[in-house]
Amino acid sequence: MSILETDGSRLLAAVAVLLDRKGLVSDEAIRERIALTDAAEPAQGARMVARAWTDPDFRAAMLADGTQAAESLGIMMRGMPPLGVLENTAAVHHLVVCTLCSCYPRAVLGYPPFWYKSASFRARAVRNPRELLASEWKTIVPASVKLRVVDSTADYRWMVLPLRPAGTDGWDEARLAAIVREGDMIGVTCPVAA
Amino acid sequence: MCEPVDTNPHGLNDFDRRVDAVRQLLAAKKLLSVDELRRGIEAIPQAEYHRLSYYERWIRSIADNLLRTGVITEQELQSALDET
Amino acid sequence: MMFAAGDTVRVKDEWPEAAGPVHIRTPHYVRGVTGQIVRFLGDFPNPEDLAFARPAEKKPLYHVCFRTGAIWPDANPDDDVTIEIFEHWLERP
Structure with missing residues (x-):
């Protein structure tokens, strides 16, 4: 099975952890972005x-x-x-x-x-x-x-x-x-x- | 495709919102264009495409593209998956 | 810019999908169909390259109007479809 066939929630969690560790996307930035997007x-x-x-x-x-x-x-x-x-x-x-x-x-x-x-x-x-x-x-x-x-x-x-x-x-x-x-x-x- | 349109409102859940936000943040950092996102979605094999929800297709495409451009490696992704 | 508002153009009847993985923003249903330039929308990086994270040259983008009767014979001939199409997908008929 390809790694991309992993269940979506697990894939998101893993990608988010990696992006956070690399200093690219933090959990806080995600929360802020959700708030901004919800406001539109x-x-x-x-x-x-x-x-x-x-x-x-x-x-x-x-x-x-x-x-x-x-x-x-x-x-x-x-x-x-x-x-x-x-x-x-x-x-x-x-x-x-x-x-x-x-x-x-x-x-x-x-x-x-x-x-x-x-x-x-x-x-x-x-x-x-x-x-x-x-x-x-x-x-x-x-x-x-x-x-x-x-x-x-x-x-x-x-x-x-x-x-x-x-x-x-x-x-x-x-x-x-x-x-x-x-x-x-x-x-x-x-x-x-x- | 000539079937009725489901016009009922479907709210987004936390997973949907998080995927959407990650996509926007990666775009803002020039790590993922909307065209790369679309390419990745179009590349999903047909049977799976129809099985996945809208944002499940997105996260799959996001992961596919980050692997392609080397922002993350398959090894890193595998160990992160093993941790969760 | 090759085209001006009012020019008659034909969408190229090309199918690069057949040759391998591509990302094309020109809908299938309008390939080979003749329409009219509504207006120039600006220059935008070519999505066919952006999709593969390749350097993308800016290309002219137009709003192009097609009579639906020219696309589907049974469609209402007075209605139309307006689509954003890049210049490299357009030719003079």
């Missing part, structure tokens, strides 16, 4: 969306450079891949997938959800996206709207700027941010006025 969550992306819905200048800046726009709201982007923002309009709906692995805009949405990493989502998102959205999320993209799948294959990470739903006139940013869900920013769902 969909609420950060939702904040960007709500700001874009209420501030046209921010919206333009976000579409031009997602990384800078995120940083301007205090979101940690250092060491992260560049962030691209895909704007949904009355004519185009975007759906993000990574068919080759599981690239995800983690800086602004946190860990990718389980379904995003699944083989079935990854295959069906490119092969039959309208059927996928309708059957799994009850999201119907009207025939008059172009469905644009963005396969995240290389160095960018992509998030969707969804359409602001009807019935939200006069809402402030915090109230708007509260209705934006993880799936809305990947394109499997659309925000609704709660």
